[in-house]
Each structure stands twice: as C-alpha cells, then as structure tokens.
Amino acid sequence: MGISRNATAHWEGDLKTGKGKLNTPQSGLLADTRYGFNSRFGDEKGTNPEELIAAAHAGCFTMAFSAKLGEAGFTPTSIDTRAEVDLSMEGGPTLSHIRLKMKAVIPGIDESKFRAIADDAKQNCPVSKALSAVPISLEAELAG
Incomplete structure (x- = not known):
C-alpha cells in the first residue's frame, strides 16, 4: 500500500x-x-501553482539525490537545490521548462560519479517522473 x-x-x-x-x-x-x-x-503577495510545483520538485529531487548517494556509499555534507518552473502563454498556459540547479558538498566523490548520480536522481525522482511531459534540465555543481 x-x-x-x-x-x-x-x-x-x-x-x-x-x-x-x-x-x-x-x-x-x-x-x-x-x-x-x-x-x-503579477506581483501580488500569495503563492501560485508553478511555485508549489517548484518547491515539490526541488524537495523531491534533493531527497532522491541524497538516497542515491547513500546507496553508492556517500554521505552529503549539504545539498541545495533551486527549481525554476516556466509557464508559457503560447497556445494557452502550459509548463514549458523546469530547471533544477543543485550545488552539493560531498566528501570523497569524484566529478563523474557525482554527475551520474545527479542525472539518475533527476530522471527517477517521483516528481520528475510525474512531470515527464515537461523538459527538465539539471545544472549540478560539486562544491568543496
């Protein structure tokens, strides 16, 4: 269940x-x-669907990335993710692109392993799967 x-x-x-x-x-x-x-x-105070989708995606991706790092034997010191959700008005309102921008500090990991795990998390987190009709890009930076 x-x-x-x-x-x-x-x-x-x-x-x-x-x-x-x-x-x-x-x-x-x-x-x-x-x-x-x-x-x-506009700029009135309050939230909107795109902001909530961005929050959900940033949170889901970050948790999936942490889980996949753990499976590979790495423990992150920190992971910070920003999700940007674009709403296009061409042909009627539609989500046109999502950009995930992640910066992480992970002791002992090399760049290629970091990228492979980040790409896997982007493809396989539940929110990415649910939003698969929207192009999703990932900018991942290994810091420290």
Whole structure:
C-alpha cells in the first residue's frame, strides 16, 4: 500500500478578480494560503501553482539525490537545490521548462560519479517522473 497526501483549494469569484486559498490539512503547513490571478501572473503577495510545483520538485529531487548517494556509499555534507518552473502563454498556459540547479558538498566523490548520480536522481525522482511531459534540465555543481 502506498502513501496518500492531499491538499485543498477553495476559490471565490471570476478568474481575474477572484481569490483562492490553499490548505494542506495533514501537515497544516499551508493554512488558508492565498493564491489568485495576480499572484500567479503579477506581483501580488500569495503563492501560485508553478511555485508549489517548484518547491515539490526541488524537495523531491534533493531527497532522491541524497538516497542515491547513500546507496553508492556517500554521505552529503549539504545539498541545495533551486527549481525554476516556466509557464508559457503560447497556445494557452502550459509548463514549458523546469530547471533544477543543485550545488552539493560531498566528501570523497569524484566529478563523474557525482554527475551520474545527479542525472539518475533527476530522471527517477517521483516528481520528475510525474512531470515527464515537461523538459527538465539539471545544472549540478560539486562544491568543496
């Protein structure tokens, strides 16, 4: 049996002037978090789907990378990942590209092993698999 997580969205009004709230009832970390047209396409405070996808992808990739490092006998000192999700408006809104930018400090690993493990994590983390219709690139830097 797998694990199930959930979130809820509530919306009031039309697309451009309406407002929504997101909640994550299991953890309670998102509690009435605002989102709307202007937080998605403008600079109003609040979150948006692309930001949440970026957070999920950065977290999932980083955990997958750590797991794969452990399987190969390496323990990272630190891994920092930024995910950038692009929303294109050509032909209607669509996710057009995701860039993962990761920097890690991993004692004892060589560059080729680092790259191979990072590429494997990019291909096989659950969020990457779910978003496989979107081009995903990875910039990986071995620091220290």
